[in-house]
């Protein structure tokens with residue numbers, strides 16, 4: 316199945332050359348660009364906002380996957396939709412009204428998703444599953460690139476896989492299962508085997524000289 320998506324996280328890119336960094340990974344085979352928005356409130360780090368998204372949009376000929384690590388959430392939704400976001404995901408504990416935030420994303424014409432931290436229960440998905448296009452499971456605690464994959468995430472990935480397969484059978488609608496944090500060439504196969512179909516990788520791609528080679532090496536692990 317060639318339905319796997321690799322989404323380089325530009326958190327580990329050189330911010331002084333963001334446009335070129337994005338062009339390089341797109342040319343190197345990236346399927347999505349993962350855009351980590353941190354506010355030094357929901358997470359203890361600070362990155363970039365909608366203005367930067369708008370500025371880099373011309374360099375991203377693939378969908379921009381905006382991962383909001385901000386609190387509150389709602390004010391940022393239209394701002395990012397207007398700035399060229401294609402997918403917007405947020406952490407349920409950062410929104411006071413999860414269903415409403417998801418509706419705002421859908422109404423803005425973007426794909427919507429919830430992000431679950433390693434300790435967040437998957438039950439939060441059930442009531443809003445009709446509004447989800449993607450479930451993003453964190454395999455590290457959010458805030459920083461370059462952390463190690465938390466092994467207990469594998470079990471959670473398989474649990475969500477079962478939930479999403481059942482949903483797809485009953486509703487004929489496929490929700491993507493994305494995983495974020497600590498994904499490398501040597502563990503991506505295991506993460507795929509657990510049920511993930513979309514893989515965020517920051518340091519594993521931007522930490523090496525040859526981005527195309529890293530993306531290719533990851534994709535090779537996903538073959539057959």
Ligand code: DX5
Nearest residue numbers: 324457458460461497517518
């Ligand atoms: C962490 C971010 C991740 C991060 C992953 O809060 O959500 O997207 O960039 O970085 P690596 O792949 O280095 O773990």
Ligand code: ZN
Nearest residue numbers: 351382495515
């Ligand atoms: Zn992320």
